[in-house]
Amino acid sequence: MGTWGMGHFDSDTAADFSGSLDDAPPGKREEMIREALAFAARTGPEEYLDADDGVVAVAAAALLAAQRPGGTPVDTVYGPDEPLPPLLTPDLCELAVRALGRVIAEESELLDLWDDAGEGEQWSAGVRELRAILAGADAAAP
Template sequence: MGTWDIGHFDNDTAADFGGTLDDAPPGKREALLRDALTAVTGTGPGEYLDGDEAAVAVAAAALIAAQCPGGKPVTTPYGPDEPLPPLAPELRALAVSALDRVVGAESELPELWADAGADGLWAAGITELREVLARAAG
């Protein structure tokens, strides 16, 4: 995975996901977000989570959080250019579960950030994202 910064879309995989969302018909974008999250939450507790799947789930969670109270808009040029429709509220809890899986022991992404020496900064960004989503999910 090519990564150039700490942001949720600052890697090749997440940037490609932003393009995929732009290419999808507006009515299919929510399903793409849901699929990205369920790809992560659907793995078993002992299964190793690939870094690319985790990066897409983080990007999806960031887009969902952007529609929550206190959420930050996704303004990076690597995210989708096309606006997302209002998203179903139940995606918030699914995004929380996905983020919990992404930071878990059987996930490649925390290892990659630790190897780069930026795991603290990355984890802080994930924690902030999770808090916004958890508050909005109730």
């Protein structure tokens, strides 16, 4: 998994997603984020969610969370360079919460990879924090 850290953009896949956002016309960026989240969210609990799809969903959600009060700005060199439009529509936040729930659920290759590395709980805590920010909660939701 071309990953060098636990940050939401610390992988080849997340960095590639950021580059794709930068290369896309401004009017297409929200659609790309929505598609990334929707794919993960609609993967059924019995289906195995591919790690790359999970990584992209987490990166997309991090971009949304950065626009919410309490969200952490995306200031890594691996995040998008081009500014994103305001993306905080209630339906997009709700979609991100569902997608992140799927990423940390069973049958998630990304979670399995972090578990295999002995860092699953710490990585999951970061994803739960994103979910809580997007849900408007004060504490990380399970």
